[in-house]
Amino acid sequence: MKKWIVVMLPLIGSYANALQLPMHTQSLSYQTNSGAAPEGFYNHDMHINWHKEPDVSNMGFYAQFYFTFQAGTGGYTGLQQDRVDGKKAIFSIWDVGNQKTALPVASNCKRFGHEGTGTSCILPFQWKAGHEYKMRVWRISGNTNGSSEKWGGWAIDYATGEETLIGVIEVNNSSGYSGYGGLTGSTISTVEFYGANTAATNAITCSTMPYFGVTWNGPFSNNASRTPDSVVNKYITSIGTPCQNNVNSVANAPFTATTETGANIHAVVPENTNLWKKYNLQSYREVDCLYNWAEQFMPAAFNQAQFKQRRISRSLFGYYYRDYRNDGAGHALISDTVSNRLFMGKVGGEMEDLGDLKSWKQQSGCRS
Missing domain, CATH: 2.60.120.1270 (Jelly Rolls)
Incomplete structure (x- = not known):
């Protein structure tokens, strides 16, 4: 037994x-x-x-x-x-x-x-x-x-x-x-x-x-x-x-x-963490507001209508951008969140500096 x-x-x-x-x-x-x-x-x-x-x-x-x-x-x-x-x-x-x-x-x-x-x-x-x-x-x-x-x-x-x-x-x-x-x-x-x-x-x-x-x-x-x-x-x-x-x-x-x-995954970020607390979300919302303003007043360059689904903004290496380029037309709007500059991305990949991001936010009514 x-x-x-x-x-x-x-x-x-x-x-x-x-x-x-x-x-x-x-x-x-x-x-x-x-x-x-x-x-x-x-x-x-x-x-x-x-x-x-x-x-x-x-x-x-x-x-x-x-x-x-x-x-x-x-x-x-x-x-x-x-x-x-x-x-x-x-x-x-x-x-x-x-x-x-x-x-x-x-x-x-x-x-x-x-x-x-x-x-x-x-x-x-x-x-x-x-x-x-x-x-x-x-x-x-x-x-x-x-x-x-x-x-x-x-x-x-x-x-x-x-x-x-x-x-x-x-x-x-x-x-x-x-x-x-x-x-x-x-x-x-x-x-x-x-x-x-x-x-x-x-x-x-x-x-x-x-x-x-x-x-x-x-x-x-x-x-x-x-x-x-x-x-x-x-x-x-x-x-x-x-x-x-x-x-x-x-x-x-x-x-x-x-x-x-998974078995090989380990908890690095503690539970009950606000994962976005490190970001200034209000600043990103102001940029989104600016992009929406550009769509309204400059639709030839920043045209949502050419896409079946609405384009949303993305983040990559300190840039916050919205890409309207499609089939050789349109441009991208790119905000450098470090230098606070606004750029326009062209179809060929070139970037044109449009100026101070804060000034653009104020001009568009997205920041007082």
Whole structure:
């Protein structure tokens, strides 16, 4: 009998630290308060870029963006992959309370009853690692009799502008709002492992779990006219096994954050850090205001209309730029945040110094 106990102890120990799935390895909590109106937002866009193709032999991977409504409930959208259903895009909205308030409109949208109730739309979608996708949530319209509203979810290839409608969900008037009201400024991005109860899956621990890296850009609201104010990282999410020593999140540019999870990843940035605190976000908003002004008064050079999707500003090596160059036409606006100079980037790659950035902000009315 003692011999059997000795043999079994290592086996028990090998599963003692097995991952409890589904598991949110870490999350980023965003607040968008600047420019918020009483009616809320009609749109959120979160840009997602997977760093590499996941190993789905033992579990599924999900990069998820969670949003909330004024009516007090929420929804989520994102990109998934597992070995059973392959790659897909998801858009879901929960019911309000115990009422059946989120209803499917598109044929690929179905009611769900696990982890709450609501409607979920799932669509096969062959996303690619290293490619940027804009996950869009947008209020479409109200019902003709005023009893509900419709919301759509899209996966958009940012490079080509190609749009893929994931689904449409109708939400009944709830909590005194038309539909669910507008979107609030509180959103979350998270990475999730999920999978079947198999021996191989159960043998995975924090120290052996696979790599999962995602770069998040946003969320941008009301067709990218509003930018977020803060993002705070969380390594203990209360969903699944906490592996707080094998995760890390970092921001290398304003309005962008990177999350990484895996056996060889180590927490460098402490939990509950405002990752954008080191940036003067108001200064970047003033630059965005300047770029919007240039689009309005100099559309021949800075033309958003030539693109299927609105161009957003980017950061690279101390430059904050918006690129309007396309098919041999247009220019880029480039702000040097170190020297505080404004440049115009030409099609051939040349840069023309337009002068003092602060003066341009004042001239455009973007800074008093």
